[in-house]
Amino acid sequence: MLLIFSCASPKLSKIEGKRIVIDNDIKSDQAIEDYIKPYRLHVNKDMDSVISYAPETYTKTDGKLNTAIGNLMADAVYSEGNIIFNKRTQKNIDFVLLNHGGIRSIISKGNITTRTAFQVMPFENSIVVAALKGTQINLMMEYLSKAKRAHPISSQLQLTLDKNDAVSSATINGEPIDSNKIYYVATNDYLYDGGDGMTFFHPNEGLYSLDYKIRNILIDNFKKKDTINPKQDQRFIKLED
Amino acid sequence: MKRRDFIQKSTAATVLAGVGALSLQSFSSSKTKKITILHTNDVHSHIDPFGPEDGRNANKGGVARRATLVESIRKENPNTLLLDAGDIFQGTPYFNYYGGELEFKLMSMLKYDVATIGNHDFDNGIDGLYNQIPHADFEFVSANYDFSNTVMNTHVKPYKIISKDSIKIGIFGLGIELDGLVGKDMYKETVYHNPIEKAQDMSRILKEEESCDLVICLSHLGYEYKNSPNKVSDISLARATKNIDLIIGGHTHTFLPKPTIEKNSLGKDVLVNQVGCFGLYLGKVDFYFEPGKKVASEGVSIVV
Numbered sequence: 311m312l313l314i315f316s317c318a319s320p321k322l323s324k325i326e327g328k329r330i331v332i333d334n335d336i337k338s339d340q341a342i343e344d345y346i347k348p349y350r351l352h353v354n355k356d357m358d359s360v361i362s363y364a365p366e367t368y369t370k371t372d373g374k375l376n377t378a379i380g381n382l383m384a385d386a387v388y389s390e391g392n393i394i395f396n397k398r399t400q401k402n403i404d405f406v407l408l409n410h411g412g413i414r415s416i417i418s419k420g421n422i423t424t425r426t427a428f429q430v431m432p433f434e435n436s437i438v439v440a441a442l443k444g445t446q447i448n449l450m451m452e453y454l455s456k457a458k459r460a461h462p463i464s465s466q467l468q469l470t471l472d473k474n475d476a477v478s479s480a481t482i483n484g485e486p487i488d489s490n491k492i493y494y495v496a497t498n499d500y501l502y503d504g505g506d507g508m509t510f511f512h513p514n515e516g517l518y519s520l521d522y523k524i525r526n527i528l529i530d531n532f533k534k535k536d537t538i539n540p541k542q543d544q545r546f547i548k549l550e551d
Numbered sequence: 552m553k554r555r556d557f558i559q560k561s562t563a564a565t566v567l568a569g570v571g572a573l574s575l576q577s578f579s580s581s582k583t584k585k586i587t588i589l590h591t592n593d594v595h596s597h598i599d600p601f602g603p604e605d606g607r608n609a610n611k612g613g614v615a616r617r618a619t620l621v622e623s624i625r626k627e628n629p630n631t632l633l634l635d636a637g638d639i640f641q642g643t644p645y646f647n648y649y650g651g652e653l654e655f656k657l658m659s660m661l662k663y664d665v666a667t668i669g670n671h672d673f674d675n676g677i678d679g680l681y682n683q684i685p686h687a688d689f690e691f692v693s694a695n696y697d698f699s700n701t702v703m704n705t706h707v708k709p710y711k712i713i714s715k716d717s718i719k720i721g722i723f724g725l726g727i728e729l730d731g732l733v734g735k736d737m738y739k740e741t742v743y744h745n746p747i748e749k750a751q752d753m754s755r756i757l758k759e760e761e762s763c764d765l766v767i768c769l770s771h772l773g774y775e776y777k778n779s780p781n782k783v784s785d786i787s788l789a790r791a792t793k794n795i796d797l798i799i800g801g802h803t804h805t806f807l808p809k810p811t812i813e814k815n816s817l818g819k820d821v822l823v824n825q826v827g828c829f830g831l832y833l834g835k836v837d838f839y840f841e842p843g844k845k846v847a848s849e850g851v852s853i854v855v
Contacts, residue, residue: 321841
């Protein structure tokens with residue numbers, strides 16, 4: 311015991327800490343580079359494959375309350391998502407709500423590639439369908455009227471604000487919102503969980519996960535169109551007088 | 552090399568028969584020992600460097616360059632460990648196309664020693680993570696995620712002890728609360744435990760029971776939450792615990808130009824470091840050890 315005691319373990323005497331920047335002053339390791347190469351070639355080949363064509367450049371700042379690019383996304387989620395939802399439940403989605411901040415890139419005039427879909431939607435968010443009472447839909451309309459942002463909605467919803475930004479009219483498939491009716495609203499899992507302050511998805515009357523990523527919806531939707539033709543329209547507007 | 556070690560030890564054993572192996576190791580060298588800890592965090596599938604046109608990170612990053620850098624540091628000091636603090640997955644199409652296979656394969660080629668698990672490492676579900684485990688020639692540690700009822704059971708250990716030049720280095724992992732951050736269908740039956748309590752357990756086990764010379768926490772808790780002081784962070788962890796020498800963090804993508812020096816619950820220094828994200832930087836912390844002395848010398852000098 312005495313021996314052990316007199317022979318203490320090594321003693322920490324000094325610590326030096328720093329960070330080293332990794333930039334082009336450091337030569338790439340050739341073996342690693344060679345290993346990555348076939349993966350890179352395959353990814354790039356697929357990412358750069360042309361899947362549609364954009365006759366214009368579309369950005370999320372093109373309009374005040376609705377934009378061509380936002381309408382394209384919401385309508386794509388409706389048409390692709392409803393195929394799955396209807397097959398599984400024999401019900402139909404009533405409309406789609408996404409968020410303006412979720413449009414992560416412009417769509418540039420010219421060829422649309424798989425990479426375009428990755429740029430517009432780099433995140434892995436998937437579509438969920440929430441069964442919401444009309445009362446919750448009314449809260450959603452309140453939210454949209456206060457947010458005054460071009461949060462993408464699909465064409466089934468028509469929301470008009472008066473000149474004071476109050477809800478003037480809100481219809482779903484041409485019908486006014488019925489407080490007692492259940493509506494099936496498709497959105498992304500981020501918003502369903504309360505992202506962007508969208509608290510109206512709770513309480514709800516049920517949730518259906520489609521396990522369908524928004525990016526894949528865009529890719530599938532682009533592939534169906536030789537040329538996209540999204541338009542800013544009247545689905546979400548404000549009356550000026 | 553191994554054979555020479557053996558001869559050295561057996562010679563010592565003849566002279567000092569009856570002394571425990573641990574003390575023998577302490578006598579095996581009388582010179583200063585240096586342990587180098589290299590670390591990354593939140594690399595997020597950034598395998599290729601950023602291009603010259605990138606607005607923020609032009610010409611930075613790249614796994615092949617990191618490989619060259621790590622190799623040159625190892626050449627200088629073979630007693631080097633390479634660690635990662637999680638969020639290996641998600642961020643470039645490499646992840647979407649290959650599910651993390653290439654990330655793990657490259658980390659294995661760079662000879663990473665230990666990594667912990669970040670919230671984005673669940674992005675293809677716990678099954679998606681499990682499916683890539685065969686490509687990882689390094690170990691995963693997490694002390695506060697209980698994977699017992701998941702496919703990851705036995706593939707993640709609370710801690711790992713590595714000896715370099717007879718210096719015992721204990722490394723444990725901590726992960727962020729998954730509820731609200733990761734879908735339940737993704738993390739499934741993974742159980743989250745309080746990281747501070749687990750860190751206290753770990754540092755006691757590693758320092759007192761395992762007699763580690765160095766205790767390192769690989770954390771994916773996040774550096775600091777100034778607006779939510781009750782949320783556990785690396786800074787609050789450092790202050791609430793003892794016997795941790797270095798906390799290597801992640802999650803908040805915090806670019807620390809140099810490690811932060813915090814005081815632990817005993818008023819002793821703890822280093823907290825994090826190198827932003829995307830493999831733009833490599834963190835390097837060198838620990839110098841003097842041979843065992845009977846009388847305690849003055850404190851540790853920290854140069855950052």
